[in-house]
Amino acid sequence: MAGFILACETFAIVLLTSQLTNCLTAHGQERMGGNNNYPPLWDDVPDSLGEFDTIHNKTVINPWNYLERMGMYKTLLSVTAKYMSNFGPSNTGNVLWGLPLQHGWQFNTGRLADPSKVSSCGQKAGDPLCISTRSWWSCMNYYLATVPFLGAVEAGFFEDWPFEIKVLQPEEYMDNFCYTAADCRVLNPAMMATWTTFFQLLKITKEYSQMEILPMMSSEEDNIWHHLWMAHVVSIEAALPKCSERLTYISAPEAQFGVSWANAVEFIALTHFPTNFNQTNSFQVFLPQRMLLAGDQAPSIPDLSKEENRVLVGLDILYKGNQLTGGWLLKVWRRTMCSEKGRALGRNLLENAVANPDLISSGIYNLFVEFIKNHHCTTINI
Numbered sequence: 042m043a044g045f046i047l048a049c050e051t052f053a054i055v056l057l058t059s060q061l062t063n064c065l066t067a068h069g070q071e072r073m074g075g076n077n078n079y080p081p082l083w084d085d086v087p088d089s090l091g092e093f094d095t096i097h098n099k100t101v102i103n104p105w106n107y108l109e110r111m112g113m114y115k116t117l118l119s120v121t122a123k124y125m126s127n128f129g130p131s132n133t134g135n136v137l138w139g140l141p142l143q144h145g146w147q148f149n150t151g152r153l154a155d156p157s158k159v160s161s162c163g164q165k166a167g168d169p170l171c172i173s174t175r176s177w178w179s180c181m182n183y184y185l186a187t188v189p190f191l192g193a194v195e196a197g198f199f200e201d202w203p204f205e206i207k208v209l210q211p212e213e214y215m216d217n218f219c220y221t222a223a224d225c226r227v228l229n230p231a232m233m234a235t236w237t238t239f240f241q242l243l244k245i246t247k248e249y250s251q252m253e254i255l256p257m258m259s260s261e262e263d264n265i266w267h268h269l270w271m272a273h274v275v276s277i278e279a280a281l282p283k284c285s286e287r288l289t290y291i292s293a294p295e296a297q298f299g300v301s302w303a304n305a306v307e308f309i310a311l312t313h314f315p316t317n318f319n320q321t322n323s324f325q326v327f328l329p330q331r332m333l334l335a336g337d338q339a340p341s342i343p344d345l346s347k348e349e350n351r352v353l354v355g356l357d358i359l360y361k362g363n364q365l366t367g368g369w370l371l372k373v374w375r376r377t378m379c380s381e382k383g384r385a386l387g388r389n390l391l392e393n394a395v396a397n398p399d400l401i402s403s404g405i406y407n408l409f410v411e412f413i414k415n416h417h418c419t420t421i422n423i
């Protein structure tokens with residue numbers, strides 16, 4: 042019986058990793074490195090509170106405008122830079138990069154526009170910078186943009202700013218979102234606490250005056266990734282039920298992609314994957330560069346690349362595999378990733394798959410060994 046279960050587990054891990062890694066192999070190599078892919082309109086995005094409007098002693102942020110929502114990210118990147126200068130040059134190692142780059146991809150691919158097409162919000166010919174409250178992606182991203190920003194406010198990152206910071210409410214779906222740290226705590230106490238803790242942790246992290254790139258992830262850096270990914274996952278779990286109504290505005294394949302992408306993020310989170318500037322840019326070229334339409338069926342969507350098609354199939358298998366087994370796949374992955382060795386192997390597999398597909402099978406074997414060794418891991422670990 043035990044042998045059978047082990048065999049099944051091995052099979053599942055192989056299936057999972059080979060699908061996910063297959064999709065990253067072909068074009069990965071030439072797209073790795075040499076990235077200069079800042080989010081759209083980056084130079085126009087505010088990078089400090091001083092660049093937002095201050096009216097009647099209140100600094101006003103409108104998260105339903107692309108430049109202003111992105112402005113919260115750019116401001117965060119700027120105020121946290123000094124804590125992460127040894128993770129890479131020119132702030133490219135900042136652990137927050139994954140968030141604005143994903144948001145840029147959402148903007149570029151039309152995912153923030155009004156999917157009900159009732160308004161011209163987000164349409165190139167209409168109001169291109171508008172972020173629609175009806176977009177599932179914009180709703181999910183709110184929990185990964187405004188909420189972290191409020192966490193940083195609460196952790197004291199802007200305590201020298203003389204004005205009150207006011208986040209504008211949208212015109213509809215007001216109770217799906219929160220606008221102050223106190224609001225967000227009411228909406229979801231664990232979520233707010235996790236983000237605030239993450240930013241507090243940064244504040245007690247050593248400031249690095251000179252660059253010193255470490256070849257391996259230090260335990261300090263690992264701890265920062267751990268807290269960031271934990272907050273990321275809590276936000277996604279809080280957002281999913283609040284945003285789900287909006288899935289009806291988008292096509293079935295797009296809705297399936299969205300939900301399975303949110304599921305995959307939980308797996309990626311467990312590896313403490315370093316979604317810094319370069320890594321995120323390398324990976325997100327494989328995400329579909331347009332919204333999926335009703336007739337789209339991966340792996341044979343003609344105008345998407347082979348890799349984009351494979352990613353869609355891989356995400357779908359991962360999602361369904363995890364659903365069908367009642368979350369068992371994630372549990373196996375969680376146990377494998379519960380040691381630093383396991384996480385290093387998990388990250389290595391994802392990274393190497395891009396540059397060196399020959400290493401996939403030995404990578405899976407090593408993961409399996411780690412899974413067996415980690416039998417003592419009973420605590421919930423991200």
Ligand SMILES: *[C@@H]1O[C@H](CO)[C@@H](O)[C@H](O)[C@H]1NC(C)=O
Nearest residue numbers: 095096097098099203204205
């Ligand atoms: C803004 O704050 C300053 C300093 O506290 C105060 O003198 C001024 O009256 C305030 N202005 C408004 C419009 O509330």
Ligand SMILES: *[C@@H]1O[C@H](CO)[C@@H](O)[C@H](O)[C@H]1NC(C)=O
Nearest residue numbers: 074075128129130133134319
């Ligand atoms: C990102 O890529 C650039 C250009 O290749 C490189 O100089 C920089 O060190 C990389 N940053 C990180 C964090 O790896």
